[in-house]
Amino acid sequence: xxxxHGAVETPIFMPVGTQGSVKTLHPDELDLLGAQIILGNTYHxxxxxxxxxxxxxxxxxxxxxxxxxxxxxxxGFQVWSLAKLRKITEQGVRFQNHLDGAKMLLTxxxxxxxxxxxxxxxxxxxxxxxxxxxxxxxxxxxxxLTTRWARRxxxxxxxxxxxxxxxxxxxxxxxxxxxxxxxxxxxxxELVELDFDGYAIGGVSVGEPEEEMFRAIDHSVPFLPEDKPxxxxxxxxxxxxxxxxxxGVDMFDCVMPTRVxxxxxxxxxxxxxxxxxxxxxxxxxxxxxxxxxxxxRFSRAYIRHLFRAGEILALRLLxxxxxxxxxxxxxxxxxxxxxxxxxxxxxxxxxxxTKA
Amino acid sequence: xxxxHGAVETPIFMPVGTQGSVKTLHPDELDLLGAQIILGNTYHxxxxxxxxxxxxxxxxxxxxxxxxxxxxxxxGFQVWSLAKLRKITEQGVRFQNHLDGAKMLLTxxxxxxxxxxxxxxxxxxxxxxxxxxxxxxxxxxxxxLTTRWARRxxxxxxxxxxxxxxxxxxxxxxxxxxxxxxxxxxxxxELVELDFDGYAIGGVSVGEPEEEMFRAIDHSVPFLPEDKPxxxxxxxxxxxxxxxxxxGVDMFDCVMPTRVxxxxxxxxxxxxxxxxxxxxxxxxxxxxxxxxxxxxRFSRAYIRHLFRAGEILALRLLxxxxxxxxxxxxxxxxxxxxxxxxxxxxxxxxxxxTKA
Numbered sequence: 001x002x003x004x005h006g007a008v009e010t011p012i013f014m015p016v017g018t019q020g021s022v023k024t025l026h027p028d029e030l031d032l033l034g035a036q037i038i039l040g041n042t043y044h045x046x047x048x049x050x051x052x053x054x055x056x057x058x059x060x061x062x063x064x065x066x067x068x069x070x071x072x073x074x075x076g077f078q079v080w081s082l083a084k085l086r087k088i089t090e091q092g093v094r095f096q097n098h099l100d101g102a103k104m105l106l107t108x109x110x111x112x113x114x115x116x117x118x119x120x121x122x123x124x125x126x127x128x129x130x131x132x133x134x135x136x137x138x139x140x141x142x143x144x145l146t147t148r149w150a151r152r153x154x155x156x157x158x159x160x161x162x163x164x165x166x167x168x169x170x171x172x173x174x175x176x177x178x179x180x181x182x183x184x185x186x187x188x189x190e191l192v193e194l195d196f197d198g199y200a201i202g203g204v205s206v207g208e209p210e211e212e213m214f215r216a217i218d219h220s221v222p223f224l225p226e227d228k229p230x231x232x233x234x235x236x237x238x239x240x241x242x243x244x245x246x247x248g249v250d251m252f253d254c255v256m257p258t259r260v261x262x263x264x265x266x267x268x269x270x271x272x273x274x275x276x277x278x279x280x281x282x283x284x285x286x287x288x289x290x291x292x293x294x295x296x297r298f299s300r301a302y303i304r305h306l307f308r309a310g311e312i313l314a315l316r317l318l319x320x321x322x323x324x325x326x327x328x329x330x331x332x333x334x335x336x337x338x339x340x341x342x343x344x345x346x347x348x349x350x351x352x353x354t355k356a
Numbered sequence: 357x358x359x360x361h362g363a364v365e366t367p368i369f370m371p372v373g374t375q376g377s378v379k380t381l382h383p384d385e386l387d388l389l390g391a392q393i394i395l396g397n398t399y400h401x402x403x404x405x406x407x408x409x410x411x412x413x414x415x416x417x418x419x420x421x422x423x424x425x426x427x428x429x430x431x432g433f434q435v436w437s438l439a440k441l442r443k444i445t446e447q448g449v450r451f452q453n454h455l456d457g458a459k460m461l462l463t464x465x466x467x468x469x470x471x472x473x474x475x476x477x478x479x480x481x482x483x484x485x486x487x488x489x490x491x492x493x494x495x496x497x498x499x500x501l502t503t504r505w506a507r508r509x510x511x512x513x514x515x516x517x518x519x520x521x522x523x524x525x526x527x528x529x530x531x532x533x534x535x536x537x538x539x540x541x542x543x544x545x546e547l548v549e550l551d552f553d554g555y556a557i558g559g560v561s562v563g564e565p566e567e568e569m570f571r572a573i574d575h576s577v578p579f580l581p582e583d584k585p586x587x588x589x590x591x592x593x594x595x596x597x598x599x600x601x602x603x604g605v606d607m608f609d610c611v612m613p614t615r616v617x618x619x620x621x622x623x624x625x626x627x628x629x630x631x632x633x634x635x636x637x638x639x640x641x642x643x644x645x646x647x648x649x650x651x652x653r654f655s656r657a658y659i660r661h662l663f664r665a666g667e668i669l670a671l672r673l674l675x676x677x678x679x680x681x682x683x684x685x686x687x688x689x690x691x692x693x694x695x696x697x698x699x700x701x702x703x704x705x706x707x708x709x710t711k712a
Contacts, residue, residue: 019665020658026669028650049661053638057657065653282409294384297421301413302376305405309375312668313382 001198001229001250003069003121004167005061008036010229010250011333013241013326014071016258019044020054020064023258024312024319027066032294033324034331037069037121039253042114043078043106047097051117059119061165070164071253072120074111074174077202077233080129088128090145108152116162116169123162124200125153127174132208139178146176147190154194170197172231178203179212181219188223198229201249205234214243221248238267238329239353242346245333252330257322262315264307267325271353275318280304287321290328295321357554357585357606359425359477360523361417364392366585366606367689369597369682370427372614375400376410376420379614380668380675383422388650389680390687393425393477395609398470399434399462403453407473415475417521426520427609428476430467430530433558433589436485444484446501464508472518472525479518480556481509483530488564495534502532503546510550526553528587534559535568537575544579554585557605561590570599577604594623594685595709598702601689608686613678618671620663623681627709631674636660643677646684651677 001008015022015030018041022030030038040060045051057063060070076093079086083095083104092107108126115123127146130139150173162169173191177183191199201220204213217232224230231251232244241252257267264276268288273280275287283300295317306314329349336345350356357364371378371386374397378386386394396416401407413419416426432449435442439451439460448463464482471479483502486495506529518525529547533539547555557576560569573588580586587607588600597608613623620632624644629636631643639656651673662670685705692701706712 019662019667021662021667021669024668024672026650026672027653044665048665049637049657053657056638057640057655063655063658063661065658281405282412284413294382297383299413299419301405301409302419302421305419306375306377309400309404311375311377312380312671313377315668316380316382316672 003037003170004164005067005069005121006036008069009334011245011330011337012036012251013330014039014251014253015323015327016041016253016255017064018255019048020060022323023262024316025323027064029294029320030066032292033320033327035068035323035327037071038066040064040070040072040118040120041078042072042075042111042118043082045118046075046114047099051114055117055119059117059164061119069121070118071122072115072118072124073233074124074126075106075114076111076127077129079106088145090148092126093128108149109156112153112156112160112162116160119164120169121164121167122170122172122198125150125171125173125196127176127202129203129206130176130178132178132203132206132212134178136178136180136183139176139180139183143176143183143187146174146187147194150191150194154196172196172198172200172229174200174202174233175220175224176203177216177219179208179216181215184216184219185223188220192223192225196228198231199224200231200233202233204232205236210240213240214247217244217247217249238326239350241326241329242333242349245330245337246342246346252326257326258319261318261322264314264318265322266318267322269349269352271355275300275304275307275314277304287317288325290325291321292324295324359393359526360520361423361425361477362392364425365690367601367686367693368392368607369679369686370395370607370609371679371683372397372609372611373420374611375404376416378679379618380672381679383420385650385676386422388648389676389683391424391679391683393427394422396420396426396428396474396476397434398428398431398467398474399438401474402431402470403455407470411473411475415473415520417475425477426474427478428471428474428480429589430480430482431462431470432467432483433485435462444501446504448482449484464505465512468509468512468516468518472516475518475520476525477520477523478526478528478554481506481527481529481552483532483558485559485562486532486534488534488559488562488568490534492534492536492539495532495536495539499532499539499543502530502543503550506547506550506552510552528552528554528556528585530556530558530589531576531580532559533572533575535564535572537571540572540575541579544576548579548581552584554587554607555580556587556589558589560588561592566596569596570603573600573603573605594682595706597682597685598689598705601686601693602698602702608682613682614675617674617678620670620674621678622674623678625705625708627711631656631660631663631670633660643673644681646681647677648680651680
């Protein structure tokens with residue numbers, strides 16, 4: 001995938017930099033991790049420090065000193081998950097923000113304008129994400145709104161021609177439709193008809209069982225063009241990511257690796273561990289046999305000590321490691337796909353990870 | 357100064373790694389900073405994770421993955437400042453620790469044994485630090501105890517011959533005597549008589565006015581050998597450090613640079629700034645014109661945003677910068693001493709820093 005700030009190989013995991021930094025990490029470490037593209041959250045950056053300020057500092061690339069690709073979400077999901085007193089109308093979403101409770105209105109046009117100010121390589125269209133579970137009628141109406149908003153986003157983009165660095169900003173539509181196959185198909189077809197640069201599957205990882213999540217993917221992917229990237233938003237565990245790569249998904253993002261890190265959890269090839277557990281008190285081994293030297297130079301005993309003592313270095317090392325684990329996983333998946341043995345790789349990884 | 361884990365140029369500032377990590381930083385960043393020696397706190401590491409565990413991991417060097425010199429304090433000062441229900445006897449200090457309130461006893465011999473387990477290049481003798489202000493009689497009696505404890509430390513060292521890596525561990529005595537010139541002289545003479553590898557001036561930065569602090573230095577330094585390092589414990593601001601270098605001090609440590617960083621304060625050549633202030637909202641300049649590229653690539657506006665948003669990267673950048681500022685300051689002081697223009701350098705730096 002060729003973007004304004006460079007090429008991105010797929011399948012790829014995108015570290016999340018909600019407020020303009022991937023939590024606990026310096027951009028030098030993102031380079032060390034081999035991160036090819038990171039995410040910024042439109043809702044957070046709009047509220048603080050504001051997209052106009054960021055635009056004046058050369059967009060999010062200049063402001064955060066990151067010169068590789070960036071994807072921004074539309075802000076819709078955060079309004080849904082963080083804001084209060086949310087009211088959806090045809091025009092957009094009215095809400096009170098989670099910082100100071102101020103009343104605000106986010107519309108498709110404003111979401112596009114904010115993302116244009118952030119100057120991301122890929123901007124997501126403003127959508128409505130139905131909760132899980134929801135009535136089919138609600139899902140159908142919501143889907144209609146998402147399509148009409150997609151058209152308004154497209155109109156804004158046609159008129160304003162937003163840029164990212166030296167190239168055009170790319171725009172991805174978001175397939176909704178909750179758990180209903182025919183609604184997913186309808187949503188995908190309507191968006192493809194509007195012709196975007198890529199397509200995401202939204203409304204997943206919102207509390208539904210794992211099988212429903214995979215079904216939502218399966219009900220969407222066949223109706224999306226083969227030659228454009230497909231992105232499953234907000235996912236997932238290491239085995240879920242492999243499962244979805246197998247089902248045709250190219251891009252992933254999730255706050256989980258850095259969030260669980262801050263609670264002491266580390267991915268390992270044998271499944272996740274909690275570093276604060278007593279069993280690691282005298283463990284002289286590295287966090288994981290696949291850990292990067294940046295982390296592997298320290299023993300589990302040392303990282304456990306730092307974590308228990310409340311030292312920030314523990315959060316850094318665990319965050320770095322969990323991102324390294326997922327970036328390595330998607331790199332190995334690319335290699336396996338290239339070598340024609342992806343299914344074998346997926347099964348062997350998952351068997352060990354889940355101790356199945 | 358040649359130590360078991362390498363040479364240290366003086367005058368030098370030593371970043372403090374209380375619990376086995378210099379707060380927020382990775383050892384790679386300490387290398388980038390040019391840190392030549394760091395500090396570990398005996399009291400904290402004894403309580404958690406314990407010096408026996410650290411000894412089994414190759415001492416603090418192996419445990420924390422740091423192969424350059426380390427100095428450990430004696431634990432006496434932390435017992436004094438952090439522990440509860442402290443009771444001093446000839447034998448040692450009984451107290452309740454600040455973590456779980458357990459009753460503990462720290463003696464000169466145990467302090468030496470813990471520091472031997474930590475395997476530091478320089479171990480500090482166990483002393484009694486009188487409060488400020490205190491009665492002269494108390495200071496005199498306390499000084500007597502410090503000398504008797506120094507003798508017991510020396511005996512333990514002679515008997516046990518502690519090592520640091522491939523070389524012998526070095527031991528520094530601590531001059532006490534509060535604000536009285538004759539007590540400082542007495543303390544210095546008694547310690548020099550016992551013959552240690554270096555000498556520290558203790559009982560400073562305990563709440564006394566700055567002039568008293570400088571007087572304590574002036575009352576001690578003349579009685580310490582010219583050919584052994586002199587260390588002022590727990591100091592100080594950038595101008596204070598230059599002032600004390602001028603008065604013959606070679607070594608400094610202080611938690612202040614990283615502590616104030618976590619509260620948003622950054623050193624600059626024009627004095628300290630508070631990054632959260634509104635004046636930096638749109639400031640595109642670096643934190644300080646002398647900042648290292650690791651920090652200077654970011655604008656003040658960006659660091660301010662990160663700090664206000666509670667992002668750990670802000671604490672990292674400010675901590676890194678403040679340590680860089682002091683390490684650069686002592687490096688420039690060495691250069692000026694070498695070039696014979698130290699007084700000029702000190703005055704010009706201080707004039708600008710204090711806006712005098």
